[in-house]
Amino acid sequence: MYKEDIKLHYDIKHEPREIQVEALAFTKNQIRRGKKFIMLNMPTGSGKSLFSMMFVNWYLNYVNKDAKFDILTNSKLLQNQYVAEFPFMSSLKGKNAYKCNEYPDTSCQEGKELNAALKRTCNDCPYDKARAGWMTNQIALTNFHLFNSVNLFVPQLMIEKNPNVLIIDEAHDFESVLCDFISSKISRHSLKILGFNDVNIGAIFGDIKTIKYMDDFVDYIENAFIERLEQQIKSLEKGLGNSSLGMKDKVKYSKNIINVRAAIGNYKNFLEDYKINPNNWILDVEKTEDKSFYKNLLIQPVWSHKYLKETVWDKYDHVLFMSATILDKTQFCYMNGIETNLSSYYEVESPFHVKNRPIYYIKGVGKNTFTEKEKTWENQKLWVEKIVKKYKDKKGIIHCGSYEFSRWMEEYFKDNPRFIFHTSETRDDALRQHIESKEPTIIVSPSMITGVDLKDDLSRFQIIMKIPYPNLGSAKIKKRLNDNKEWYGMKTCADLIQACGRSVRNEKDNSSTFILDDSFSAIMKYNYKFLPNWFTESVKIIK
Numbered sequence: 001m002y003k004e005d006i007k008l009h010y011d012i013k014h015e016p017r018e019i020q021v022e023a024l025a026f027t028k029n030q031i032r033r034g035k036k037f038i039m040l041n042m043p044t045g046s047g048k049s050l051f052s053m054m055f056v057n058w059y060l061n062y063v064n065k066d067a068k069f070d071i072l073t074n075s076k077l078l079q080n081q082y083v084a085e086f087p088f089m090s091s092l093k094g095k096n097a098y099k100c101n102e103y104p105d106t107s108c109q110e111g112k113e114l115n116a117a118l119k120r121t122c123n124d125c126p127y128d129k130a131r132a133g134w135m136t137n138q139i140a141l142t143n144f145h146l147f148n149s150v151n152l153f154v155p156q157l158m159i160e161k162n163p164n165v166l167i168i169d170e171a172h173d174f175e176s177v178l179c180d181f182i183s184s185k186i187s188r189h190s191l192k193i194l195g196f197n198d199v200n201i202g203a204i205f206g207d208i209k210t211i212k213y214m215d216d217f218v219d220y221i222e223n224a225f226i227e228r229l230e231q232q233i234k235s236l237e238k239g240l241g242n243s244s245l246g247m248k249d250k251v252k253y254s255k256n257i258i259n260v261r262a263a264i265g266n267y268k269n270f271l272e273d274y275k276i277n278p279n280n281w282i283l284d285v286e287k288t289e290d291k292s293f294y295k296n297l298l299i300q301p302v303w304s305h306k307y308l309k310e311t312v313w314d315k316y317d318h319v320l321f322m323s324a325t326i327l328d329k330t331q332f333c334y335m336n337g338i339e340t341n342l343s344s345y346y347e348v349e350s351p352f353h354v355k356n357r358p359i360y361y362i363k364g365v366g367k368n369t370f371t372e373k374e375k376t377w378e379n380q381k382l383w384v385e386k387i388v389k390k391y392k393d394k395k396g397i398i399h400c401g402s403y404e405f406s407r408w409m410e411e412y413f414k415d416n417p418r419f420i421f422h423t424s425e426t427r428d429d430a431l432r433q434h435i436e437s438k439e440p441t442i443i444v445s446p447s448m449i450t451g452v453d454l455k456d457d458l459s460r461f462q463i464i465m466k467i468p469y470p471n472l473g474s475a476k477i478k479k480r481l482n483d484n485k486e487w488y489g490m491k492t493c494a495d496l497i498q499a500c501g502r503s504v505r506n507e508k509d510n511s512s513t514f515i516l517d518d519s520f521s522a523i524m525k526y527n528y529k530f531l532p533n534w535f536t537e538s539v540k541i542i543k
Contacts, residue, residue: 305337401466
């Protein structure tokens with residue numbers, strides 16, 4: 001048994017289950033064999049957080065009694081869950097997550113910027129206290145975004161911290177989050193965040209309207225845009241120094257300054273890396289819905305594996321990856337820049353009984369592709385009506401695939417008060433409304449296939465309107481597909497599994513999933529190897 005095997009350095013509240021003990025036995029054996037990277041494909045409910053503590057206890061007994069551990073999650077929600085279960089961890093979030101003790105209704109991030117402008121020092125800062133604990137505690141917890149900030153922009157902190165082991169929960173997202181983190185976008189929304197007024201925004205869009213190619217974009221950033229951002233900081237700092245400015249406006253100016261400085265750092269890092277890795281950067285030119293503006297420009301790396309070895313992996317003796325959708329060792333190694341000979345892969349079966357998580361594939365509805373989606377929608381809406389009528393007293397979620405489909409559904413079901421729709425700006429509010437409502441609401445979303453916990457009565461059914469193929473309209477997706485043919489299929493399977501996992505969250509939970517897209521047949525035929533046994537055993541075909 002686990003507890004007979006080791007001395008407990010850290011308390012764990014529950015008796016480990018057999019699947020966790022077996023996963024630990026595998027991990028121990030692989031580390032003893034000299035493996036640095038351990039990939040654990042662990043579905044929802046397999047107890048990843050408890051397993052982490054089991055591993056920590058074993059490692060301190062048999063590998064390094066003085067080891068320091070970094071644990072990462074992909075959201076602040078999961079971060080909170082870890083701390084609630086294991087309060088001995090030191091958790092660190094971004095400065096904006098802490099309330100400033102000096103200025104009312106401001107975050108530590110805003111308070112620090114205000115004090116910097118006023119040439120004051122922060123006293124009794126909650127963020128500083130949290131960071132000090134995170135730096136020194138044996139078990140340190142943070143989220144992907146903040147971890148990337150530290151590694152890329154304050155690497156000296158990691159040298160001082162000197163950790164030994166990295167444990168990444170929801171590891172399927174790690175490399176893509178890093179890609180997003182170092183991406184930059186010039187859009188009306190992003191320029192508003194930087195504090196530009198409408199006149200300046202119009203001027204910037206006038207400057208970029210002829211940009212189509214990477215060389216033109218690089219030239220603009222290097223010779224014009226960074227200088228414009230630096231001038232913006234001077235203008236904002238001058239405004240912040242106005243003695244008649246109220247606290248609300250001071251906070252607004254402070255936020256703008258923080259964002260502009262971050263943007264300057266991102267663009268300078270891009271220019272530096274582009275000189276070294278020009279083939280790893282893609283420019284996407286996006287049309288805007290607002291006809292008064294010509295287009296948005298998005299610059300992003302194709303892969304993050306070119307940066308992960310030096311910035312992350314080399315800092316640790318061992319790295320554990322945990323997720324329900326790692327799926328394939330070879331592909332995961334490629335995506336994350338990991339040497340296959342130093343890695344091992346283990347798949348855990350789902351602890352949930354198959355009868356509690358059925359997936360009904362309604363075959364013959366039609367394919368939700370660009371050319372067939374309108375015809376398919378005519379059949380889909382009839383099936384949606386049948387399903388929501390069957391579950392008339394239950395809450396549910398509909399994964400609609402795009403905001404276009406969301407608008408179609410909103411128009412068709414406009415007289416049904418059960419449906420909750422959202423925009424990109426109102427997503428969190430809509431989710432909160434669904435969770436708090438006593439009515440059998442149905443949330444319709446194109447962006448909740450991951451990171452949403454709809455346990456128990458929050459979702460007794462879910463509908464997948466569209467197989468979540470990555471968008472081939474993106475230059476980045478096309479380049480990834482060109483570089484690695486199998487990545488596209490694996491990513492589709494990973495997102496599909498994630499979507500199906502939103503509504504069954506514990507061993508007593510149950511929910512039915514309905515797939516209304518005939519493209520699922522192609523997934524089952526050509527990408528079957530990426531689908532775990534515990535997933536395929538739950539699929540029932542209805543013709």
